[in-house]
Amino acid sequence: xxxxxxxxxxxxxxxxxxxxxxxxxxxxxxxxxxxxxxxxxxxxxxxxxxxxxxxxxxxxxxxxxxxxxxxxxxxxxxxxxxxxxxxxxxxxxxxxxxxxxxxxxxxxxxxxxxxxxxxxxxxxxxxxxxxxxxxxxxxxxxxxxxxxxxxxxxxxxxxxxxxxxxxxxxxxxxxxxxxxxxxxxxxxxxxxxxxxxxxxxxxxxxxxxxxxxxxxxxxxxxxxxxxxxxxxxxxxxxxxxxxxxxxxxxxxxxxxxxxxxxxxxxxxxxxxxxxxxxxxxxxxxxxxxxxxxxxxxxxxxxxxxxxxxxxxxxxxxxxxxxxxxxxxxxxxxxxxxxxxxxxxxxxxxxxxxxxxxxxxxxxxxxxxxxxxxxxxxxxxxxxxxxxxxxxxxxxxxxxxxxxxxxxxxxxxxxxxxxxxxxxxxxxxxxxxxxxxxxxxxxxxxxxxxxxxxxxxxxxxxxxxxxxxxxxxxxxxxxxxxxxxxxxxxxxxxxxxxxxxxxxxxxxxxxxxxxxxxxxxxxxxxxxxxxxxxxxxxxxxxxxxxxxxxxxx
Amino acid sequence: xxxxxxxxxxxxxxxxxxxxxxxxxxxxxxxxxxxxxxxxxxxxxxxxxxxxxxxxxxxxxxxxxxxxxxxxxxxxxxxxxxxxxxxxxxxxxxxxxxxxxxxxxxxxxxxxxxxxxxxxxxxxxxxxxxxxxxxxxxxxxxxxxxxxxxxxxxxxxxxxxxxxxxxxxxxxxxxxxxxxxxxxxxxxxx
Numbered sequence: 170x171x172x173x174x175x176x177x178x179x180x181x182x183x184x185x186x187x188x189x190x191x192x193x194x195x196x197x198x199x200x201x202x203x204x205x206x207x208x209x210x211x212x213x214x215x216x217x218x219x220x221x222x223x224x225x226x227x228x229x230x231x232x233x234x235x236x237x238x239x240x241x242x243x244x245x246x247x248x249x250x251x252x253x254x255x256x257x258x259x260x261x262x263x264x265x266x267x268x269x270x271x272x273x274x275x276x277x278x279x280x281x282x283x284x285x286x287x288x289x290x291x292x293x294x295x296x297x298x299x300x301x302x303x304x305x306x307x308x309x310x311x312x313x314x315x316x317x318x319x320x321x322x323x324x325x326x327x328x329x330x331x332x333x334x335x336x337x338x339x340x341x342x343x344x345x346x347x348x349x350x351x352x353x354x355x356x357x358x359x360x361x362x363x364x365x366x367x368x369x370x371x372x373x374x375x376x377x378x379x380x381x382x383x384x385x386x387x388x389x390x391x392x393x394x395x396x397x398x399x400x401x402x403x404x405x406x407x408x409x410x411x412x413x414x415x416x417x418x419x420x421x422x423x424x425x426x427x428x429x430x431x432x433x434x435x436x437x438x439x440x441x442x443x444x445x446x447x448x449x450x451x452x453x454x455x456x457x458x459x460x461x462x463x464x465x466x467x468x469x470x471x472x473x474x475x476x477x478x479x480x481x482x483x484x485x486x487x488x489x490x491x492x493x494x495x496x497x498x499x500x501x502x503x504x505x506x507x508x509x510x511x512x513x514x515x516x517x518x519x520x521x522x523x524x525x526x527x528x529x530x531x532x533x534x535x536x537x538x539x540x541x542x543x544x545x546x547x548x549x550x551x552x553x554x555x556x557x558x559x560x561x562x563x564x565x566x567x568x569x570x571x572x573x574x575x576x577x578x579x580x581x582x583x584x585x586x587x588x589x590x591x592x593x594x595x596x597x598x599x600x601x602x603x604x605x606x607x608x609x610x611x612x613x614x615x616x617x618x619x620x621x622x623x624x625x626x627x628x629x630x631x632x633x634x635x636x637x638x639x640x641x642x643x644x645x646x647x648x649x650x651x652x653x654x655x656x657x658x659x660x661x662x663x664x665x666x667x668x669x670x671x672x673x674x675x676x677x678x679x680x681x682x683x684x685x686x687x688x689x690x691x692x693x694x695x696x697x698x699x700x701x702x703x704x705x706x707x708x709x710x711x712x713x714x715x716x717x718x719x720x721x
Numbered sequence: 722x723x724x725x726x727x728x729x730x731x732x733x734x735x736x737x738x739x740x741x742x743x744x745x746x747x748x749x750x751x752x753x754x755x756x757x758x759x760x761x762x763x764x765x766x767x768x769x770x771x772x773x774x775x776x777x778x779x780x781x782x783x784x785x786x787x788x789x790x791x792x793x794x795x796x797x798x799x800x801x802x803x804x805x806x807x808x809x810x811x812x813x814x815x816x817x818x819x820x821x822x823x824x825x826x827x828x829x830x831x832x833x834x835x836x837x838x839x840x841x842x843x844x845x846x847x848x849x850x851x852x853x854x855x856x857x858x859x860x861x862x863x864x865x866x867x868x869x870x871x872x873x874x875x876x877x878x879x880x881x882x883x884x885x886x887x888x889x890x891x892x893x894x895x896x897x898x899x900x901x902x903x904x905x906x907x908x909x910x911x
Contacts, residue, residue: 219870226866227796227874386888509889542869542882556771556861557832564869565777568886 175199176714177453178437180423180466183268184696185683185703186457187401188316191408192707193455194415198714201449202409203439206232206264207419208402209271211394216387218541222263222272223390225255226543231272231392232264237422237597240461243606245644251594260492260605260648262459266417267402269650270696274389274514274538275370275398277322278693279313279701282306282333283523284530284579287689291529297581297610298489299529302688303660303669306333309701312708316700319408321376321399324368331363331519341373344382347510349536349572354516356631362520367535370399370696379403386539388512401700421447424600426454426479426679428472434479434679440598453710453719457683457703460490460652464588464685465603467656467666478590480673483663486656487588491690492649493577494609496617496641497537498624499548500572500633507569513539521576521623522692528616530579532692534624537573548573550637572631574624577651578617578642579692581610586647588655605646613642651695656685670713671706678719682706753786755793755801760808761786764860766824770831771864777885778878780864788867788876789860800859807856810847811838817845 176198179190190202214220214230221230228235235253242258243249252258262269283290285302293299314337316322323341326332343366346354350366357364371388372381382397396403409415420442427435427448436450456463464487468478478486517535525531540548545568546560554560586607594602621638628636658681659665662674671686673679684690684699686706691698713719751758768780768789780786793801815823815834823831837843839857867876877883883890 215871215873217871217873219866219874226862227792227870542886542888543866546865546869556864558773558775561772561775561777561779564882565885568888 172201172447172449174450175201176451177201177455177710178203178449178451179455179457179682180437181268181456181458181462181683182266182401182406182417183262183457183459183683184270184401184699185706186455187267187270187405187409188319188700188703189455189457189680189682189707189710190415191319191405192704192711194409194412196711196714198414198453198711200409200415201451202406202415202417203421203423203437204264204266204417204419205422206266206268209265209267209392211392214391216385216391218387218390218543221387221390221541222261222269224541224544225261228255229261229263233261238264239594239596240602241591241594241604242646243604244646245608249604258605258646260461260646260650260652262650262652265402266406266419267400268459270370270400271392271402272390273370273398273400273696274512274694275696276514276535276694277317277324277368277370277697278533278691278695279333279335280306280309280691280693280698281331281519281523284689284691284693285309287530290523294529294581294610294612296583297612298584299581300657300659300664300688303658303665309698309705310334310336312701312704313697315704316697319704320370320401320404320700321372322368322370322697323373325366326368328365329363329519331522339368341376344369344371344373344515346515347384347513348508349506349513350515352506352631353536353572353574353627356627357516357518360627360630362518362627364516364518367515367517372397372399377404384511386509386511386513387541389514389538422598422600423458423466424469424598426456426466426470428470428475428479428676430473432472432474432676434676444598453678453680453714455680455682455706455710456685457681459683460655460685461588461603461605461648463681463683464655465590465601468588468590469601475675479679480656480666480675482675485664485666488584488586489582489654489657490586490588490605490607490648490652491580491582491654491687492647492651493532493690493692493694494580494613494617494642495575496578496621496624497573497575497639498621498628499550499637499639500574500625500628500631501567501635502570502572502631502633505569506572511539513537518627521620525619528619529581529612530616530689530692532576532578532616532620534574534576534620534627537575540573542568545571550635572628572633574627576620576624577692577694578613578620580647580690581612582654582689583607583610586610605648607646608644609642609647611644614640615642617642651684651690653684653687653690653695656681657688658686659688670709671702672709680706680710753790756786756790756804759812760805761790762824763808763812763822764789764804766831767835767860768864768867770835771861772868778881780868782878783868783881784876784878785864785867788870788874789863791875792863797863803856803859806847807851810845810851811856813847814843814845
């Protein structure tokens, strides 16, 4: 049976695709929202650390499964190997309705105005593709507000002097600090820094028909058992469905965007839940599959006019893959600093995000989420025993006396860090797989050294009797869960993939609505920015649709 | 008729024991899913070195070998040969070097042999083709997973590691209420 023609398909139901689908459906467009995973709940995997999205040694609780999905990774020496979703190099987010927003840590950061004009702020960095966004913070501000209210954010911005202007306060009050948060708050004050509660996409009070968070230790990496964590799967997607205009089609793998002779998209080819090839025609195609899968889909959508993939005539699709160079310091304390109030991360400073002498960009610093026991087995100072009685003693005696402070350093993008499609390897359905190659920019190490040093100072001020650093950056594949940048937006079609509205320069009915659009990735966890971009692109599609139905 | 507990248990042992002599069960019987009894015995000794019992239970008490055996028939089934060949070669090395099986050696001698394995200081043909340190770290990681992971995978029996780390379990703060799906649809609209 043929599928009914719809106005739009949205591919991917995560932080970008969910809001975009909701904008389109609310504006009267018929939508099919494709998701390769399925609806998920807490019950299935419970608080099982070993297959959580954070420790995937026994698989990814929220997908994708390793029987159908794999990628090729090329290391710095040119060696290539196939990696599966539970392995680090795969750069997995999740494959389920809501994607990463079902099981994330749920920090809700707005980028700072400087993050949208990195080149103007800092000038050219040798070997990088550092650039300004074609839009400013002010352009995105209304959509940050929309994300904060429609998906739900708890926080207290006034305590952060570096926070950008906002038109509307946050809908929920901030979370209280746990014990380590209180210790770090006092220490930061003594240092003359500006600590504040981390804004969170998590209910601090009952909100939008869902209950308040009850502070579990197993939050990041897991679905919420009481639905207090706000993702797209329990907010905008149900709203889109309730309009009657949006169908969520799960367990479908989109293979290709169909392009006609005039270079316009006519819909998508996909494999349904029974692995049968299907066609869904649509007037508009919105791609929101994450920086890796969005690039892969465009590159796999070839036609006479686009022999190198949709929108890729200037070879920018898949370029500038970036994530965050995570960097940390750890401190051991004489007394217990653990009070079992989850999810752990609750306090942050932005004193080292921009305007640090000699540093391009920077990043926030925050206390870390509570590690589960297996993850903690890797939390050891350099040279400490990796096994035996000494390792066990550390686990037993130090677990409740350890504080970790870490932060995402804003990576400096470069052209060779990229997603392409592998010429030989195909996935379960025969679709060429993503091929990840290149390395972080060498600059990132310098920024990480600065941030880890500040983190260590913070812990010492808080009273740690022993500290050590774990400095991030350094050579290696970029991407990770904060992957971004592979379909850069810009004003020049020769140096970017989409225009300022996320519309492909060369195909006016194909849009990108996820982290791929990001020009630079900020020194922040990117979920709220991706949501804002989803609302922003969706809003502009709906606007254009009203006038022309996007038929040129 | 009344039967006291001791006699009842004795009866159970007899009944269980007699299963061993069923005529159909010839050859070496293993009660493991993948491992042989010899492999399990060696692995038990190795994992106990990695997490030794002290005032708290160690790897053996926590069922770490049960965890590994279970995963070798499931998620880690691709690692069967690495285990099988690696354990055999390591045991062979121990016998040649000490004249005894690893399990039979004194605690400190065992520790020394594992440190050699971990540091690639091991002179044996098998380890010229395969990296000894990688084999060791595989067992080390799986031991940690079995001891500190969720009991649903076959290890961490009775949450022994959580008790050791004094992590309350089950973890309940406040009210644990599941919101019916229909309610989640009724969300705020500006």
